[in-house]
Amino acid sequence: MSEQAEVARIHVRRPVGLRSGSHARVQERRQRPVRTRFLAIAPATAAPVGVVVPFIVAIVTLLSILGPSGPDGIATMSRCEAASGSSSGASTDRLRVVVSILPQAYFVERIGGDRVAVSVMVPPGASPHTYEPAASQMRDLARAQMYVRIRVHFEEAWMPRIAAANRGMLVVDSTSGIELSGDEDPHVWLSPRLVRIQAEQIYRGLAKVDPAHRDVYERNKEAFLRDLDALDAELAQTLAPVRGGRFMVLHPAWGYFARDYGLEELPIEVEGKEPSAKELAALVEAARANHVKVIFVQPQMSPRAAEVLARQIGARVATVDPLARDWAANLRAVARTLVEAIGGR
Numbered sequence: 409m410s411e412q413a414e415v416a417r418i419h420v421r422r423p424v425g426l427r428s429g430s431h432a433r434v435q436e437r438r439q440r441p442v443r444t445r446f447l448a449i450a451p452a453t454a455a456p457v458g459v460v461v462p463f464i465v466a467i468v469t470l471l472s473i474l475g476p477s478g479p480d481g482i483a484t485m486s487r488c489e490a491a492s493g494s495s496s497g498a499s500t501d502r503l504r505v506v507v508s509i510l511p512q513a514y515f516v517e518r519i520g521g522d523r524v525a526v527s528v529m530v531p532p533g534a535s536p537h538t539y540e541p542a543a544s545q546m547r548d549l550a551r552a553q554m555y556v557r558i559r560v561h562f563e564e565a566w567m568p569r570i571a572a573a574n575r576g577m578l579v580v581d582s583t584s585g586i587e588l589s590g591d592e593d594p595h596v597w598l599s600p601r602l603v604r605i606q607a608e609q610i611y612r613g614l615a616k617v618d619p620a621h622r623d624v625y626e627r628n629k630e631a632f633l634r635d636l637d638a639l640d641a642e643l644a645q646t647l648a649p650v651r652g653g654r655f656m657v658l659h660p661a662w663g664y665f666a667r668d669y670g671l672e673e674l675p676i677e678v679e680g681k682e683p684s685a686k687e688l689a690a691l692v693e694a695a696r697a698n699h700v701k702v703i704f705v706q707p708q709m710s711p712r713a714a715e716v717l718a719r720q721i722g723a724r725v726a727t728v729d730p731l732a733r734d735w736a737a738n739l740r741a742v743a744r745t746l747v748e749a750i751g752g753r
């Protein structure tokens with residue numbers, strides 16, 4: 409390795425304030441729940457019917473397109489296709505489970521099946537690092553039997569209030585038994601191996617809240633674990649040709665995923681903020697030395713810094729969503745993107 413390359417490697421590893429796995433609160437485009445935004449523009453004063461009716465129709469249409477934010481302010485999830493059985497079960501006797509982020513809805517539905525109705529606190533497009541639950545979401549917690557936390561940043565500030573909103577609600581920490589890496593990297597849902605552990609915690613919680621159906625939950629959990637193992641093996645096989653490869657990310661969400669499959673993630677964010685001009689210059693140098701071909705950006709954040717960097721090093725920018733609802737398909741797509749980008753070396 410040339411001396412210049414060595415210097416650049418050092419910049420990546422012990423930079424210029426560039427801490428790998430830094431999860432300070434992220435400066436992001438703050439996004440409010442869709443419902444709030446539309447309520448704010450609804451006409452409060454009397455207006456001619458000819459104006460109001462088309463206006464309401466337009467809002468209803470927009471809301472149905474934008475879905476899935478339910479009328480209660482919590483993004484109400486439809487049951488996932490993977491869960492077994494029909495949807496005929498009476499919703500009144502379903503367990504109400506609240507989770508922090510979208511991928512958890514998939515995990516809980518895989519184990520709870522027909523027995524659960526899952527609501528998600530952080531709506532699509534918002535960031536779990538900075539989200540502030542709506543008042544209506546806090547009120548709705550009163551009807552929940554269980555909350556599955558995953559230690560994303562908004563929980564730090566809100567968990568005491570969430571627990572206080574319903575003392576009878578079981579709070580399950582799905583990260584129990586997971587050793588967080590680096591700077592307490594919270595993105596544990598992006599590693600099928602770590603999701604195995606979360607599945608066990610979710611199962612235990614459901615069995616505790618609803619012991620009469622423990623057998624159902626156990627069967628569903630076992631099936632989910634088999635699928636997780638199969639997905640893990642598939643991802644390892646897909647990514648085998650690019651083992652040892654490095655990729656850059658705007659926000660360091662993919663550290664556990666990279667670790668599982670022998671890759672290295674180089675973050676652009678510096679303690680949750682966009683890099684300064686000086687830091688960007690160091691990143692350009694590091695990216696060149698590491699032959700970075702792809703930079704991941706995510707829909708919840710401005711891709712500006714990544715685009716500037718990509719232009720300078722001739723890399724491509726790929727949008728990947730750490731919070732995708734279709735969890736397994738998303739991980740497969742990310743693996744393919746990495747193989748295409750890194751393998752093209």
Ligand SMILES: [Zn+2]
Pocket residue numbers: 537595659660661
């Ligand atoms: Zn994150």
